[in-house]
Amino acid sequence: MFELHPTLANDTVEITRLSLCRVLLIRDKTYPWIVLVPQQDGLRDLDDLNETDRIQVMSEIDHVSKTLKSLFKPYKINVAALGNVVEQLHIHVIARFQDDAAWPAPIWGVGPLEDYADTDRDLLVVKLQEKLNKIAVL
């Protein structure tokens, strides 16, 4: 039975579930920052996924990246599977801007998470749901 790591559960709100991954918004208004978590137990690294699921996770990363691009028009998308602290496999997809708080450095460790106001977060989640659920992911 898949269970989301408590740190991920605490730091995120769920946007939607795609066929492999749970799609979570990080509670940090500093960056549009999504995390994909394949809903399987015992995964730590990307290469722990079998071939079918590796293709699927790539397709879902692509779908989330294009959604962030379409909504936020970022300068760059950062994609990363690190997991040195929270070992459950999770893939960050982050919209980056040349005037964001960490630019051009990676975002991890730059500052504490700064949560959205509840209404802002709810609105963003709805917007993301609309975009992510509009197109079927292959």
Add this chain to the structure above:
Amino acid sequence: MFELHPTLANDTVEITRLSLCRVLLIRDKTYPWIVLVPQQDGLRDLDDLNETDRIQVMSEIDHVSKTLKSLFKPYKINVAALGNVVEQLHIHVIARFQDDAAWPAPIWGVGPLEDYADTDRDLLVVKLQEKLNKIAVL
């Protein structure tokens, strides 16, 4: 015509070329650190790849990750496509250890690159070539 970004050319030595990516060793003995560069012009983000190439890049990331695991027995593999400084699409695959210089933080920005001694680097490149070229990548 594909041309490697001068910063990547300067900071790496070539290990091999897979069907999509050039596989480069970063000149930094601090971590076993490989970079994959899809040999196509004008790519910035992972989602700039077409569907076939996304599947291929994932397969090559997997192949490099498993090679690093087999040679170094790391605690974790970190995979990341950032590119905020060097915009040419490149994917980092890094073997991480709980006693490495940056653990558990990401490695970027922790210290300057510390090159290998020439003979050590040559030996490592040969070892990586043997492993990477042994198995055909789907």
